[in-house]
Amino acid sequence: MLIAIERVLDKGEVGVFRARLDGCAWQDGAATAGGLARSQKTNQQLAEDDPVGVALGEDILRRIGANPLFVSAALPNKIYPPRFNRYAGGGAYGAHVDSALMRAPRGELMLRSDLSATLFLSEPDEYDGGELEIEGPFGVQSVKLPAGDMILYPASSLHRVTPVTRGARVASFFWIESFVGDEGQRTLLFDLDQAIQGVTPLAKAGDENLLKLTGVYHNLVRRWAVT
Template sequence: MQIVIQDVLDAAEVKRARAAIAKAKFVDGRETAGWAAKGVKRNEQASALDATLDPIRKLVTDRIAKNSLFAMAVRAKQLSPLLFSRYKGEMHYGSHVDDAIMQGMRVDISFTLFLADPSKYDGGELVIESTSGEETFKLEAGSMIVYPATTLHRVEPVTRGERIAAVGWARSFIRDPAQRELLFDLDTARRVVFERDGKSPAFDLMSKSLANLVRMWADD
């Protein structure tokens, strides 16, 4: 399941993040790529050793973790440290799949939080490949795309301006993506029922089913 989440950061938070990132030390993005991805990765990443970015990493991580739609879709057990990436001057990231294990954590879900105004750069689309074709994403600053880490994906060359984004990964309590989608749909439906009818017998039964399915499937 892929899901776009809008307004993870508000305009003031986006501005604050961009200001901090503009002052950060950047390094070759290949330093964090696997051996195969190094051949197709051409971008820059803010140095993980740059402590000046710690407040922004904390802010963005907090906003992501506390976003209700993200929580429903991902059911995260653990989040990776965020990476801030920058693309300019034809930089790109060719087709690749994310590593299954990162820093000792199994990776189930990938996410990209866009931080640059899309009108300020050309190219830089995130393209997610699947058996049904390709989907392209270039979102407003502060919005995020969440997608399975099992997919092949790429970032198109940036031909004007700069593409700035925060990227990260999650380990989910629910390992199977089909089960995660079923839980997301059921949780969405029960919230609709609650908004329409309040706490009703139908809501209680759906809540019971949701809780027991999580209990059945959770990988804790």
């Protein structure tokens, strides 16, 4: 399941993020890749302890924590602190699968990566290439969203970033451990929750069928969630 979440940041907020990131010291991103992926990764990243990156990452966490669509889709239990990368001058990241288990900076948090997230911080017309290509049961889906929008997708999927041949692609990326680790179960819960939200404005107060549907949703969460 791929979920695009619009306007996590508005255009003014994107501008503030970019201005702060432009003054940072970018490092070779290959240093953080695993053995198989290292040769496929030619980008730049901020250090995990970069103070600007840490502050902006905390801002992102506050925003997505209050975003109903993100919460509905991810059912987040733990979130890896957001990081930042930059692709330019042919930079790319070849096909890879994200590590299943990740330890956050300073060993404060260990999580299972159920979902991956990319928050775009460059407008599509600022750069050529740089599409996030995600392989799934219906083929390859190419993602290149407006600045401020975010894509949420299974961390288990094979995915890549195509070479950036003009301009620069700047983004934030992070991973989520969901209370519901099974993707199929999580997708069913998301569809049910979105349907409930869609019919709620149309139903009368105290509608019995709506109450029953809401009960089914929460009881399925109880059955499937692992804390």
